[in-house]
Amino acid sequence: AQSVTQPDIHITVSEGASLELRCNYSYGATPYLFWYVQSPGQGLQLLLKYFSGDTLVQGIKGFEAEFKRSQSSFNLRKPSVHWSDAAEYFCAVGARGGSYIPTFGRGTSLIVHP
Amino acid sequence: DVKVTQSSRYLVKRTGEKVFLECVQDMDHENMFWYRQDPGLGLRLIYFSYDVKMKEKGDIPEGYSVSREKKERFSLILESASTNQTSMYLCASSLRKTGNTEAFFGQGTRLTVV
Numbered sequence: 556a557q558s559v560t561q562p563d564i565h566i567t568v569s570e571g572a573s574l575e576l577r578c579n580y581s582y583g584a585t586p587y588l589f590w591y592v593q594s595p596g597q598g599l600q601l602l603l604k605y606f607s608g609d610t611l612v613q614g615i616k617g618f619e620a621e622f623k624r625s626q627s628s629f630n631l632r633k634p635s636v637h638w639s640d641a642a643e644y645f646c647a648v649g650a651r652g653g654s655y656i657p658t659f660g661r662g663t664s665l666i667v668h669p
Numbered sequence: 670d671v672k673v674t675q676s677s678r679y680l681v682k683r684t685g686e687k688v689f690l691e692c693v694q695d696m697d698h699e700n701m702f703w704y705r706q707d708p709g710l711g712l713r714l715i716y717f718s719y720d721v722k723m724k725e726k727g728d729i730p731e732g733y734s735v736s737r738e739k740k741e742r743f744s745l746i747l748e749s750a751s752t753n754q755t756s757m758y759l760c761a762s763s764l765r766k767t768g769n770t771e772a773f774f775g776q777g778t779r780l781t782v783v
Contacts, residue, residue, distance in 0.1 A: 564709070587769040598673070598759055598774030606769050645711070649768030655700065655719075656727075657763075657772055661711035 557582040557648050561660035568636050569668045576631040576663050578646030587649035588629040589657065590620055594642045602644075605629065616640070641667045672696070675760050675775035682782050688747040690778050692760030698773070699766060701743035703727075703735060706757040706777070718743055719766060750782045 558581045568574055580586055587606050591599040603614025610622040620631045629646060646660040676691035694701065700719050704712040704727075714727030716735040724735050732754060736744045743762075747754055760775040 589771065591772075591774075596678075596777070596779075598776045599761075599772070600774070601771050604769075604771065647772075649770065655763070655766045655768050655770060656702070656714065656717060657768075659712045661709065 557586055557650055557658050559646050559648050559658055559660035561646055561663050563663045564661070565664045565666060567666040567668060570638050571635050574633045574636045574640070574665070576644050576665070578629045578631065578660060579627050580629065580646075580648050581627065582648060582650070585624060588620075588622060589647040589649065590614065590618070590629070590631050591645045591647060592642050593645065593662075599645060602631070636667055638667050638669065641665055673760055673762055673773050673775040675758075675778050677778050678776065680778060680780045682750050682780065684751060684782055686750045688750045688780070690745040690758055690760075690780070692743045692745070692775055693741050694762040694773070695741065696762070696764070696773075697740065698762035698764050700763045700770075701737065702761040702763075702772070703733075703743065703745045704759045704761065705729065706759055712759065715745065752782050754780065755782045756780060
C-alpha cells in the first residue's frame, strides 16, 4: 500500500523568504502526486499535480513542485512567501492501476512572520 | 467549477444524538468520500462510495454509517454521537475510479459533541 510522509509538522518562515515543504512517498511504482492547500476553516484546494513528463510542475499561487524518483520525493517550493500563504499543506498520492482513493500525508502547517 | 457543498459549517450536538452531515456535489462525480480531520492526524478516511447505493469502509468507520441514495448526495450519519467524535468533517468527490483524479473538497463541518 502507498504511504505519504510529510516530515515537518510546522514550518515558520518570514514573509518574502523562500519556502520548501517536504513530501516523501512509498509506492512500488511512480504514483500520481498532488499537493493541496487548506486555508483556516476551509476545505482543501488543489495546488498542483504530477502524473508524468516534466518533473518540475507549476501550480497556482506561484507554487511549484519537483518530482525526484531517486529520492521518492515531491517537494513543494515557492520563491517568495506572502502572508496569505499561511495555511495547512497536504501532499497526496494516487495509485496507478490500483485503488483510486488518494492517500494523504499528515500535513504541514505553514506560519508566516511579517 | 466543481462545487462540493456541506450543509453546515458548524454543528453542536449532544451526546447520544443521531447526527446527519450532508454533502452535495454538482459535477456528476462517481466517487464521494467522508474524511475526519484532527490536529496532528491529518485526514482519515471514514467511508467512501463509488456509485449510488454502494459504500465501502475506510480506515475509521466505527460509530459512523453513510447513505448514497442519489449520485450527487452523500450523507454521513453518527448513530449515537459521542464526545470523541468532535472533529472537522470533510466531504470530497472525484470524477473517475482512477488514481490520477483530483479530489474536490467541501468547506468542512466542524462538529462539537457536548
